[in-house]
Amino acid sequence: MMGWKQIPPGMVILEAGSALKFKTGSWRAFKPRWIEENCIHCLLCWLYCPDNAVKVKDGKRGEFDFDYCKGCGICALECPGKKGNKAIVMEEEVK
Amino acid sequence: MTKVVAVTGNEAVANAFRQIEPDVCAAYPITPQTELMQRFASFVSDGKVKTELILVESEHSALSACVGAAAAGGRVATATSSQGLALMWEILFITSGMRLPVVMAVVNRALSAPINIHCDHSDAMGARDSGWIQLWSENAQEAYDNAIQAFRIAEHMDIRLPVMVCYDGFIISHSIERIEYLDDDIVKNFVGEYKPLYPLLDIENPKSYGPLILTDLYMEVRRAHAEVYKKVPQVVLKVAEEFEKISGRKYGLFETYRLEDAEIGLVVLNSAAGTAKDVVDEYRDKGIKVGLIKPRLFRPFPYGEIGDALKHLKAVCVLDRADAFGGSFGPLYLDIATSLYPYSIKPALINRIYGLGGRDFMPEHVAYVIEELKKIVETGKVESFKEYIGVRE
Ligand code: SF4
Ligand code: SF4
Numbered sequence: 001m002m003g004w005k006q007i008p009p010g011m012v013i014l015e016a017g018s019a020l021k022f023k024t025g026s027w028r029a030f031k032p033r034w035i036e037e038n039c040i041h042c043l044l045c046w047l048y049c050p051d052n053a054v055k056v057k058d059g060k061r062g063e064f065d066f067d068y069c070k071g072c073g074i075c076a077l078e079c080p081g082k083k084g085n086k087a088i089v090m091e092e093e094v095k
Numbered sequence: 096m097t098k099v100v101a102v103t104g105n106e107a108v109a110n111a112f113r114q115i116e117p118d119v120c121a122a123y124p125i126t127p128q129t130e131l132m133q134r135f136a137s138f139v140s141d142g143k144v145k146t147e148l149i150l151v152e153s154e155h156s157a158l159s160a161c162v163g164a165a166a167a168g169g170r171v172a173t174a175t176s177s178q179g180l181a182l183m184w185e186i187l188f189i190t191s192g193m194r195l196p197v198v199m200a201v202v203n204r205a206l207s208a209p210i211n212i213h214c215d216h217s218d219a220m221g222a223r224d225s226g227w228i229q230l231w232s233e234n235a236q237e238a239y240d241n242a243i244q245a246f247r248i249a250e251h252m253d254i255r256l257p258v259m260v261c262y263d264g265f266i267i268s269h270s271i272e273r274i275e276y277l278d279d280d281i282v283k284n285f286v287g288e289y290k291p292l293y294p295l296l297d298i299e300n301p302k303s304y305g306p307l308i309l310t311d312l313y314m315e316v317r318r319a320h321a322e323v324y325k326k327v328p329q330v331v332l333k334v335a336e337e338f339e340k341i342s343g344r345k346y347g348l349f350e351t352y353r354l355e356d357a358e359i360g361l362v363v364l365n366s367a368a369g370t371a372k373d374v375v376d377e378y379r380d381k382g383i384k385v386g387l388i389k390p391r392l393f394r395p396f397p398y399g400e401i402g403d404a405l406k407h408l409k410a411v412c413v414l415d416r417a418d419a420f421g422g423s424f425g426p427l428y429l430d431i432a433t434s435l436y437p438y439s440i441k442p443a444l445i446n447r448i449y450g451l452g453g454r455d456f457m458p459e460h461v462a463y464v465i466e467e468l469k470k471i472v473e474t475g476k477v478e479s480f481k482e483y484i485g486v487r488e
Contacts, residue, residue, distance in 0.1 A: 002312065007319035009255055010194035011308060012293045016301035 024051065028071035030090040032064060038087035045075035045088060097275045097342075104235040104267035107274050108174075108200050108260070109134035111242035113144055114282035117198075118169030118289070121149035121160035125179040126212045127264035128202040132174055154179035158186040158197075165195035166304045168294025170246070173197065176264055177204035180218045184225070190257045191226025192320065193304055194292075196249035197257040199227070200242065203365070203416075204264040205452040213453020214264040216364065217417040219393075220426040226320070228258040228327055229394040231364050233350075235272045238262040240344060241391075243277070246286045247334045253326045255292055261393075263366040265453065281341050324395040331392050348397040350389045351404055353379060357386030359468040360405060360442070362431050363414040364390060367449070367456045371414070374461035385465055390427070402434035408442040410468040416450045424481055443471050446481040460485050 008014065041061050046054040053069035055062035076088040102110070109131050112120070120139075122132040139148045149164075151157045154175050165171045175183060180201060190197050201219050205211040219229060230245060232238040238260060245258040262268060277285075293302055308316055328348055335346040352372050354360060363371050368389040378385045388404060390396075405411055413432075415425025423429070428446035435441045447464050450456045463484060471477055 002315060004315040004318035004322070007316050009292065009323075010192065010304070011306060011316050012193070013303040013306055014293065014300070018303070 023067045024070050025067045028066075028069060028093050030071040030073060031066070031093045032069065032071065032073070032076055032088050033091050034061075034064065035081075035085075035087050035089065038082045038085045040080065040082055040087070042080060044078045044080065048074050048078045050074065097277060099273060099275055101271050101273055102235065103130065103269050103271055104238050104262050105131040105202065105269065106134055107235045107239040107276075108242050108262075109138070110276060111239050111282070112172055113138045114277075114279050115170075115172070115243065115246055115286050116144045116283075117146050117172040119147045119149065119161070119164035119171045120173060121151050121157045121164070121171075122173045122175065123151055123154045123157045123179060125154070125176045125204075127204055127214075127268045128174045128176040128179065128200065130268065131200060131202065154182040155186060158183040158190065158199075161197045162186060162190055162193065162195060165190070165197050166193065166294075167296045168291035170250070170289040171195075171197045172199070172246075174200035174202065176202045177206055177212075177218045180222055181206060184222065187222055187225035187227060187257075189305070194255040194323075195257060196246075196255050198242070198245045198249055199257065199259050200238075201229075201259045201261045202264045202268045203261055211452040212264070214266050214366075215416045215451045215453070216261075216426075217451075219259060219261045220417040220419075222259070223394055223426060226256070227394065228254075228256050228331075228392070230258060230260050230331075231389075231391055231393050232260065232262040232267070233365055233368050233389060234274075235262075235267055235270075236274045236344070237391075238267060239274060239276070240338065240342065240346065243282055243285065244331075244334050244338050244346070247337075248327075248330055250289065251330045251334070252290075252292070254323055254330055256323065256327070261365065266366045275342075277342060285338070285341055327395050328392065328397055328400075346391060348390075348392045348400055349404070350391060352387040352389070354386030354388055354404060356384060358384040358409045359465065359472060360385065360408045360411045361387045361414060361461070361464065362390070362405075362411060362427060363387065364393070364416065364427060367414060367416065370456055370458060371461045374458050374465065377458075378462075378465055383465070383469065385468075393427075393430075396430045396434070398430070398434040401431065402437065405431070405435060406438045406441055410445070410471040411442045412445050412447055412464045412468055414464070415446060415448050416456075418448050418451070428481075443477050445471070445477060445479070448481070448483045449485055454485055456485065 079088040413428040
């Protein structure tokens with residue numbers, strides 16, 4: 001752990017992408033579940049996720065990154081799904 | 096070549112800002128500051144400076160825009176008074192916490208309620224623990240000189256802290272005085288080219304300002320921040336020394352007036368010090384050993400140096416142009432008392448509140464407190480530690 005003499009002026013962080021080191025997944029009370037058969041791969045979930053926790057592979061929707069997903073539920077709210085069936089549902093986190 | 100002019104305090108500070116030509120200014124009009132930024136806006140419209148002037152909808156936004164511009168890597172200035180400074184309160188701490196060297200003219204005005212546009216020091220005193228350096232100015236010349244030095248102090252690589260330049264609303268901001276301007280080239284050369292530290296616009300080197308710091312590191316960050324203020328007095332003195340070379344005018348952490356052999360003393364900020372010095376002279380002519388001290392660097396407060404300058408006196412009156420409500424003493428009194436506390440033999444110390452909301456501070460008020468101090472020395476008794484003066488019963 002850093003002592004006070006090592007603190008940079010103004011606590012400016014000079015390392016890019018350091019948010020990767022701060023895993024926020026443990027904050028979650030609700031967990032999104034992806035129902036692949038209802039997914040139309042519109043990628044709205046990827047666009048709306050404030051934590052970059054929806055992964056995309058080859059232009060298709062991939063799995064959640066649960067190291068960073070805070071469980072805010074925005075993806076589930078925005079998901080249009082298929083024929084009225086959501087492709088993301090929020091479920092209570094079980095420990 | 097110095098140029099002698101007759102101008103208002105606001106005009107003098109606007110001229111200093113023109114000579115310095117900050118990259119960005121964001122300000123919102125408020126009496127009595129308005130004239131300063133209005134004059135500076137004319138310099139922008141007339142093409143005299145290339146400063147980007149940002150029009151904002153409030154002082155909260157003004158200082159927020161200054162924070163963004165300073166973090167981006169620009170030299171930044173703003174100005175406000177009273178409620179405007181109060182509205183900036185949240186962002187004041189962010190500016191200092193991020194070590195952004197923003198310079199702000201604070202044209203001292205009373206706080207509401209009741210609403211009042213005239214001078215007292217409650218605005219700047221309310222911001223005294225926000226981490227901004229505060230320089231106080233007796234007259235237009237000092238406001239101009241402090242404004243120029245403020246950029247050098249703020250931008251010094253050892254400290255990188257925001258600075259407020261305080262001067263009295265209307266009394267100084269709107270009264271015309273004789274002042275000496277330095278040449279544009281001399282000022283530009285004195286402040287030098289701006290060197291940003293960690294500019295956000297240096298996109299080759301990405302960085303983050305204002306991170307979330309929780310229980311595991313917040314204490315260390317604050318401890319490191321507290322350390323920076325210890326270096327401020329040396330920086331202020333070094334800049335003053337260099338300023339003397341270009342101007343012939345001498346500045347310190349505070350000014351003493353006939354204090355060395357004095358037995359009683361006054362402590363007073365800003366324009367009232369001018370009135371008080373005249374009365375000190377009158378009493379000296381009568382053989383009364385009275386002197387005065389006028390703090391210039393009020394934050395960080397030079398406790399050691401001021402305590403040392405006052406400790407030999409028998410009785411001292413601290414004149415506060417702001418009260419601290421809640422049964423406490425005026426803010427200047429609290430700091431003077433703290434600076435004298437370490438000495439086992441110290442002067443009797445009284446607090447007199449004067450001049451709130453622009454109430455005139457007259458020579459007879461100074462004479463009244465000098466008489467009070469004389470009585471304290473004669474009788475060895477203090478009847479009342481804190482009182483208002485110049486108020487109707
Ligand atoms: S719940 Fe929130 S954080 Fe998690 S994936 Fe959905 S939008 Fe992102
Ligand atoms: S928003 Fe819903 S439908 Fe669209 S890609 Fe994401 S999960 Fe699939």
